[in-house]
Amino acid sequence: MGALKALLIVYHSMTGGTRQMAEAARAGAAAEAGCVVRLLHAAQAGPQDVLAADGMVFATPENLAAMSGQLKDFFDRSYYAVLDQVNGRPYASLVCAGSDGSNAARQIERIATGWRLRSVAEPLIVCTHAQTPEAILAPKQIGAEDLERCRALGAALAAGLVLGVF
Numbered sequence: 001m002g003a004l005k006a007l008l009i010v011y012h013s014m015t016g017g018t019r020q021m022a023e024a025a026r027a028g029a030a031a032e033a034g035c036v037v038r039l040l041h042a043a044q045a046g047p048q049d050v051l052a053a054d055g056m057v058f059a060t061p062e063n064l065a066a067m068s069g070q071l072k073d074f075f076d077r078s079y080y081a082v083l084d085q086v087n088g089r090p091y092a093s094l095v096c097a098g099s100d101g102s103n104a105a106r107q108i109e110r111i112a113t114g115w116r117l118r119s120v121a122e123p124l125i126v127c128t129h130a131q132t133p134e135a136i137l138a139p140k141q142i143g144a145e146d147l148e149r150c151r152a153l154g155a156a157l158a159a160g161l162v163l164g165v166f
């Protein structure tokens with residue numbers, strides 16, 4: 001087998017949903033022999049982590065029709081420091097939303113396009129269907145089926161890295 005591959009998962013989460021999705025993706029990826037997974041909160045992640053990664057997962061809530069401010073801050077701090085140094089590396093995105101999620105996914109896609117990353121999956125969007133302010137601010141519990149989708153995405157990304165198919 002070749003050298004170990006590194007998968008970086010960067011996430012932010014306010015009420016826990018995105019964190020559970022990112023942890024499920026980590027579990028799926030970590031089960032693949034030959035792949036080392038790093039799960040980092042967006043505030044803890046920076047350009048060196050991106051440069052060290054063979055593949056990436058970006059995970060965010062959709063807040064106010066946008067990726068969360070902390071994930072945006074990670075991209076703002078990292079964008080120019082890695083530009084043209086990560087061309088072609090595979091990535092996927094996870095979005096936890098109340099009812100939509102598409103704009104957060106689109107924003108990540110635009111940044112990833114700037115980095116010349118290669119999208120290897122459709123954005124995985126999970127809707128928690130919280131409507132009232134109380135429900136929106138309450139802790140979230142992502143269902144088993146949705147967590148399984150996140151786990152499978154992590155596993156597929158890790159397997160693709162290890163096999164060199166991306």
Ligand SMILES: Cc1cc2nc3c(=O)[nH]c(=O)nc-3n(C[C@H](O)[C@H](O)[C@H](O)COP(=O)(O)O)c2cc1C
Nearest residue numbers: 013014015016017018061063064065097098099100
């Ligand atoms: C300030 C704020 C704005 C939000 N705006 C949106 C939105 O534009 N679209 C949407 O689908 N959900 C929206 N939501 C709902 C969150 O995406 C949803 O609660 C999600 O589960 C949060 O993920 P988290 O548990 O990882 O924080 C918003 C929530 C908050 C707190």
